[in-house]
Amino acid sequence: MSQGQQSNQRRTLSQKKKKLVFWNVLVKLSLPFPTDLNITCEEKSVTVIWKLPNELGVQPSRLFLGKCLPTNFSSGPDGAVAMFHVSLTDCHFKRVVCFVVYLFIYLFIFSSTFILRPPHWHPHMPILSSGSAIGFGSLLFYMGIMNENFSGPARSTSFFLGSRIPIWAAVDQQAHMPLAVFIEECVATTTTDIRTASHVYPFITNGGCLVDGKAGSSKFLPRDTKSEIFLSLQAFKLGAGEKVYIHCKITAWDPELLDENRKACNYIKELEGWELLDDPTQSDLCRCCDTSCSSWKRNFRSLSQNAVLGPLTIEDVNLK
Structure with a gap:
């Protein structure tokens, strides 16, 4: 050859x-x-x-x-x-x-x-997600829209006005000491960029005060493990037929060192006052929810993560 x-x-x-x-x-x-x-x-x-x-x-x-x-x-x-x-x-x-x-x-x-x-x-941090978001710093954070019993992801992101939107957030502790996860701030907008939003509705403020629970039925639900938190959010109207995006700040912290800036507070209508989710005997930490909680924070920026969920569709059943 x-x-x-x-x-x-x-x-x-x-x-x-x-x-x-x-x-x-x-x-x-x-x-x-x-x-x-x-x-x-x-x-x-x-x-x-x-x-x-x-x-x-x-x-x-x-x-x-x-x-x-x-x-x-x-x-x-x-x-x-x-x-x-x-x-x-x-x-x-x-x-x-x-x-x-x-x-x-x-x-x-x-x-x-x-x-x-x-x-x-580390997984990629999506800027926007229809049902879930994952972020990382020195910790891994997760946030998602869940089904009714929180057993899995929601099959749809369309909700009727007044119904509940199940929201779950968690932190992957990896090699860290035991940590508790909190939702410090949450606002709903009609845009993916909160800076350009014309409609903004804050429903968690002051480092964990669920202010939407004062007028509605929104509440943090009891949790079995501190590394997860469950929120039942009453679907609200924001704009006229517009898509809704939820912007939140998630924080992980030592569960033994709660303060005014890292807490989960529900408004109890029967008591006409605020109650700390994890330990009602420490509900004094929630007293600032109606005014302004301390702006002083320990400098642990790596323990926080911003997340965006959406778009959600809120439908008014009376308009069908």
Whole structure:
């Protein structure tokens, strides 16, 4: 065989190899509990069926493929099943090129007792999200619009006027000491940029005072763990048929060192006064809710994160 023919043959073999591209090669973390994964890889997407035992008390809001929540979730006597159907360009997958093989590395996370993340890994912080937001500094914060019983993400971001909007926020403590999460400030606007908003409705002010509860039925709900907080917000009217965006500041703090700037206060109409969510015996911290709470704050900027949820649609049932 001549040198030219050998060169052509090598070129042909090289071209054939380039066609043998494994677009989806799964690299899975080892999880410290029994699990069952079924992965279907396609050219531009991946479908994952993840089965978990009931004893984990699994909630879909704590399951992630990369930074993506489940597309569908169900639970039954035999356990919970989470399904993810996502594009390879979503969820913060990591693309690695090794010769002619493309590896897409997927990170499976069960966010509860177990924190399963490699060192220095952080998800992307979306500026705007239809149902959830994730941010990071030295901590990881999460915020989302949930379904009625807070067992998973909301299927819709449309709400009737006067109904409740379930909102969840959490902090991933990682290696930190135990922390409590608080929603310090929240306003609703009709724009993604609060600086250009013509309609602004503050409903949490003064470092955690749920002022919307004075006239309506909004309230912080009891929590089992300090690293999560649950808000039942009464849907309000803001503008005429406009989309609504919720801008919040989330803070993590030592649960033993509450002060006027880091608290969760409900207005109790029967008592005509304010009550501290986590310890009613310390409700004096809420007395400033009707005036102005101290502006002095300890300098721990890395313990806070801003988040934006929306757009939401608030519909008036009387106009239908």
